[in-house]
Amino acid sequence: MRPYDCAMLNTSRDLSAREVEFLPFDLGKINSAKLNTLLKHQQLLHKGQHLYRMDEPCHALFIVRSGSIKTYTPTNNGDEKVQGFHLPKDLIGLEALSEERYSISAVALTMSTVYKLPIKSLEEIYKKNPRLGNKLHKLIGKVIDNNYRMFTLIGKKNSGVRVATMLLNLSSQYHELGYSATELCLTMTRKDIGNYLGLAEETVSRIFTQFHHLGILTADKKQLVIHDVKALNLVATGKST
Amino acid sequence: MRPYDCAMLNTSRDLSAREVEFLPFDLGKINSAKLNTLLKHQQLLHKGQHLYRMDEPCHALFIVRSGSIKTYTPTNNGDEKVQGFHLPKDLIGLEALSEERYSISAVALTMSTVYKLPIKSLEEIYKKNPRLGNKLHKLIGKVIDNNYRMFTLIGKKNSGVRVATMLLNLSSQYHELGYSATELCLTMTRKDIGNYLGLAEETVSRIFTQFHHLGILTADKKQLVIHDVKALNLVATGKST
């Protein structure tokens, strides 16, 4: 299977059948004309370009369509806390619902496109299309559920488990998108990975070489090849030595 | 101001004006009869009793009305990861929206009461009462926003900052509920606090005595008195020595 390709995409406003596949909803009865009235516009982001910044007023949520988005909290001292890496089908911006103002920032790690879901249209979705509203709820639940998994990972697990788990998550997410689960492109730096997992970049690097020596994977710069998914799973579940 | 009191509460089905104050919604136009059709039943929990357990099917969200609820993820080895402590007005159970099955467990730390919000009624809320639906969205946003703060706290901050921040959060939450911000009852053990913050219980204990020596607080068993909120804030923001 082909590895994920961040190649250029069509950026027209209307959703084609192919694109609709990429939405995290089971669209069933909803035709794309109807959907277009809810998902207004899509937006193209170049590498390094921000989708939104902390403290900006929030008028919309976003669903990633292609590429890779990093969310992070800037800290007083110029540093940052990486909060997540978001691939196609991911919903982002929920954290802003409470204050109608983004409380974190989102930046494109590669050229990316996102669908814009105006907050005003949420009400309409719930009213006119309860099934879609239900899907949205499930997505919200998934975000929160995933957060709890992260708390366990960062609060209780050692560096090897953290890195292995993160790589497996990436792998399965790519797989669900129809790409290779074993050969993929890390869109983020070692430093970003470390920051996300509560580790130093040197530690991440060491774990990578350690996994390489165990024959589990090969990580050459951004290119990652997983040779032994089973072994990686054993590490992630703490069942390895 | 009186410290939070976990005393016995009336457990009748209908909401009195006094109780309505305790809901996290700005109820404005909504009269309590109408609300009763949405918030079915309330539930009394004794100390140690579970509200729900991981893997159980989920039919409802809950809003804490009184007492103190701990959520946690049981781990394979009989241990657990504490995910949160929930006080009145907190919404819990969102993580179950994605699978219609709870992915964590919730247990009462003191005698508590909760309002039950059946998932089926969510649709109705959005349809018939968009204002209330909007409030629900804000609550969801708040939960997620708070999760990001926790990621930063646990991924980047040292033990002193973690404990100070947690105590200040508790303090301000009690304050918002109309209780003393400086004199409060810790409903959880040191072990729970440590587990929640990614620290050993011994570390939490040491931080408490350290804060005591600095004149910041007195923690005698469950009883906490904050003597110097300003200093505690300095610690929490990393601006202290």
Add this chain to the structure above:
DNA sequence: CGATGAGTTGATCTAGATCAAAAGCGGTGG
């Protein structure tokens, strides 16, 4: 080309974990 940033590897240090012991304190049952 120089420069700047990403990645790797080695040496050293330290915050906080772990291990150990003891004290306090309910609760229970005879």
Add this chain to the structure above:
DNA sequence: CCACCGCTTTTGATCTAGATCAACTCATCG
């Protein structure tokens, strides 16, 4: 009422995973 057990908390001593510091190698790029 007392003896006992189990749980929580505290404090001290020791250990270690991972941070930090430092040096070097590549790529990429204006």
